[in-house]
Amino acid sequence: MRVGLELEVDGRAVRIERAVPRGPTAAVKLLPLLRDLSGAIVARASAQASAMGQPVTCREACAACCRQLVPVGRAEAERLREFVAAMPAKRRAGVLARFRAAQAEMRSAGLDRLREPARMSDGERARDARGDYGAVGLLYQRSHIDCPFLADERCAIYPERPLACREHLVTSAPEHCGRPELPGVEGLGTDGLVFEALAAIDAPAGAEPDWIPLPYALEWVPAPRSRPGTGPELFHRALAALRPRRLEPAAS
Numbered sequence: 001m002r003v004g005l006e007l008e009v010d011g012r013a014v015r016i017e018r019a020v021p022r023g024p025t026a027a028v029k030l031l032p033l034l035r036d037l038s039g040a041i042v043a044r045a046s047a048q049a050s051a052m053g054q055p056v057t058c059r060e061a062c063a064a065c066c067r068q069l070v071p072v073g074r075a076e077a078e079r080l081r082e083f084v085a086a087m088p089a090k091r092r093a094g095v096l097a098r099f100r101a102a103q104a105e106m107r108s109a110g111l112d113r114l115r116e117p118a119r120m121s122d123g124e125r126a127r128d129a130r131g132d133y134g135a136v137g138l139l140y141q142r143s144h145i146d147c148p149f150l151a152d153e154r155c156a157i158y159p160e161r162p163l164a165c166r167e168h169l170v171t172s173a174p175e176h177c178g179r180p181e182l183p184g185v186e187g188l189g190t191d192g193l194v195f196e197a198l199a200a201i202d203a204p205a206g207a208e209p210d211w212i213p214l215p216y217a218l219e220w221v222p223a224p225r226s227r228p229g230t231g232p233e234l235f236h237r238a239l240a241a242l243r244p245r246r247l248e249p250a251a252s
């Protein structure tokens, strides 16, 4: 059956709507609809930023943030595993080699304990008010670990990129994103909005959602723990889990 909603984007009503399973299903089946929702929220925030004279500087061919910590939840890890498994053998071998290289760099940086969500503290697991991962995010960024999907400074899986990548929008110059020593990254506050909503519908009631850094996503096969729900129930649960932050650029 089809479910959806309408949002106003740049003065126009934009309807997102997709077919979802009528009966009990897994959160990963909601991913296309939640990507559409994320896209509409991002488009609305971008339009608001432009109207305030602070346009978003993120572009498809920009890889300035592709050495930052990218959290991947259960459903998205499942989708990435399927996607990589379906690649032609030669391409898959290259991608897997880049995953191994990223993991080796994480080991060198002392970040390999993040491969087990249970070893993260509550403070590390949750984003701060700016939508960042605090000290662990900063250490990751300072370690300059290439995303395994980065090829020739472009995202090689752009249509399949995780929600965390889609929702990270800045109005500051791109060079600030790649250099944590430079202050002045101005985000829109969209970081993690739908990512967290998707992670929340995959977690038992009252439990913190799990995520893992992208370089460990392909080997992360967590025990199933979704609360059962039909497609429409999971969508409404995701909408209820949206936690809006500041969705406009900071005044200059």
Ligand code: SF4
Pocket: 063, 065, 066, 067, 070, 147, 148, 149, 150, 151, 154, 155, 156, 157, 158, 161, 162, 165
């Ligand atoms: S998945 Fe793509 S957009 Fe996201 S960090 Fe990796 S290369 Fe960049």
